[in-house]
Amino acid sequence: MLIVQKYGGTSVGDLERIKNVANRVAKTKDAGNDMVVVVSAMSGETNKLIEYAHYFSKTPSKREMDILLSSGERVTASLLAIALQEMGYGAVAMTGRQAGIKTDNSHTFARIESINTDTIKKEIDRGNIVIVAGFQGINENGEVTTLGRGGSDLSAVALAGALGADACEIYSDVDGIYTTDPRIEPKAKKLDFISYDEMLELSSLGAKVLQNRSVELAKKMGVKIVAKSSFSEGEGTIIAQEDESMEAVLVSGIALDKNQARVSLRDVPDKPGIAADIFTKLADEQINVDMIIQNASKEGMTNLGFTVPQSELVRAKKVIENGVDHEIGGADYDEDVCKVSIVGVGMKSHSGIAATAFSVLANSGINIEMISTSEIKISMIVDEKYGELAVRVLHDAYELDK
Numbered sequence: 001m002l003i004v005q006k007y008g009g010t011s012v013g014d015l016e017r018i019k020n021v022a023n024r025v026a027k028t029k030d031a032g033n034d035m036v037v038v039v040s041a042m043s044g045e046t047n048k049l050i051e052y053a054h055y056f057s058k059t060p061s062k063r064e065m066d067i068l069l070s071s072g073e074r075v076t077a078s079l080l081a082i083a084l085q086e087m088g089y090g091a092v093a094m095t096g097r098q099a100g101i102k103t104d105n106s107h108t109f110a111r112i113e114s115i116n117t118d119t120i121k122k123e124i125d126r127g128n129i130v131i132v133a134g135f136q137g138i139n140e141n142g143e144v145t146t147l148g149r150g151g152s153d154l155s156a157v158a159l160a161g162a163l164g165a166d167a168c169e170i171y172s173d174v175d176g177i178y179t180t181d182p183r184i185e186p187k188a189k190k191l192d193f194i195s196y197d198e199m200l201e202l203s204s205l206g207a208k209v210l211q212n213r214s215v216e217l218a219k220k221m222g223v224k225i226v227a228k229s230s231f232s233e234g235e236g237t238i239i240a241q242e243d244e245s246m247e248a249v250l251v252s253g254i255a256l257d258k259n260q261a262r263v264s265l266r267d268v269p270d271k272p273g274i275a276a277d278i279f280t281k282l283a284d285e286q287i288n289v290d291m292i293i294q295n296a297s298k299e300g301m302t303n304l305g306f307t308v309p310q311s312e313l314v315r316a317k318k319v320i321e322n323g324v325d326h327e328i329g330g331a332d333y334d335e336d337v338c339k340v341s342i343v344g345v346g347m348k349s350h351s352g353i354a355a356t357a358f359s360v361l362a363n364s365g366i367n368i369e370m371i372s373t374s375e376i377k378i379s380m381i382v383d384e385k386y387g388e389l390a391v392r393v394l395h396d397a398y399e400l401d402k
């Protein structure tokens with residue numbers, strides 16, 4: 001079998017842990033498998049590098065950031081290869097370029113366009129374990145690019161897909177996907193299985209256990225992911241296409257996204273074109289607007305609220321101040337909000353799920369500031385200080401610990 005394994009930052013967090021990973025890789029190799037191993041930077045390393053850059057500049061150039069950030073993964077890939085070689089195994093470390101990973105040009109958030117697996121295959125045929133530095137590739141000009149935070153998950157899925165691997169195992173410090181972040185709700189339950197669609201919602205809505213783009217790609221390429229812990233044995237959680245015969249669970253999980261900020265525009269003239277104007281200007285600045293809410297108009301004026309990632313609030317504020325301020329009554333900005341989301345494919349065919357959520361939060365004295373729904377999710381913006389409490393009371397209400 002050809003197995004792709006990915007080890008995240010905590011799993012390679014220090015030299016002892018890299019040694020632990022080497023032992024696990026060796027064990028799988030000894031069982032007669034071919035192996036490609038993708039590694040993240042040591043935990044905290046990427047953040048540290050970002051801080052270093054911010055010491056010199058608030059807006060460091062993205063091209064240079066990519067060269068800087070890609071170094072973290074190279075450290076772990078080479079160390080793991082050296083550890084394995086010392087144990088008597090044939091192992092080769094590769095950067096994204098050496099692994100044949102081609103991306104588009106968007107520095108710090110590049111998309112993988114293709115993978116030339118020739119070099120990897122050659123090394124596998126020689127009996128070597130291939131260790132790939134995650135989170136990186138090169139663009140058409142041969143410049144280093146990175147794949148967005150958490151991007152080593154994407155490297156692993158893309159390689160598993162391109163190589164037609166028999167398994168894609170993603171190792172972290174949790175032994176699978178839980179009904180919610182076990183750090184927030186210790187009663188959270190591990191799931192044996194979760195569908196691509198549900199996992200995609202959970203990751204997109206803040207559960208960082210898997211990068212959302214990696215789940216998207218896994219679905220597109222039909223790569224079955226198994227999420228496991230590098231610190232224990234266990235079956236983990238399978239992320240795959242839902243089976244028609246399976247009974248859809250009503251609610252499979254709850255996610256919390258603290259990286260949210262709210263913008264409220266007061267006294268916006270209620271006339272055609274104004275929303276288009278505001279949101280076009282935001283889009284032109286690549287600001288990701290998430291939830292939007294508009295009140296019924298009163299005397300030709302309305303209030304318009306929306307959320308953006310916290311890191312984009314400063315830029316959003318600039319757009320409002322420079323672009324539309326003269327047309328509206330005023331604007332307020334609030335960083336202390338978060339988004340709580342309930343996800344489940346069963347919502348497609350059941351009613352009352354939203355009603356339960358609203359009353360449970362009301363009973364806990366938590367005010368809902370914004371709501372948005374899709375076929376399989378309900379998201380609510382609440383005051384950041386109530387975010388974790390909201391997760392726990394909702395987890396209880398849908399009996400996810402049962």
Ligand code: ADP
Pocket residue numbers: 007008009010011040150171172173174176177178179180181182183202206207208209210253
């Ligand atoms: P790695 O560094 O290995 O990529 P991450 O820190 O990105 O690992 O992801 C693992 C973490 O994700 C866990 O420690 C856990 O706190 C968090 N997490 C959030 N939501 C969930 C969930 N639904 N199930 C499991 N873990 C979750």
Ligand code: ASP
Pocket residue numbers: 008009040041046047072134135148149150151152153
């Ligand atoms: N090291 C990168 C990050 O911290 C990529 C990854 O770990 O997947 O975001």
Ligand code: MG
Pocket residue numbers: 008150153208209210211
């Ligand atoms: Mg991660």
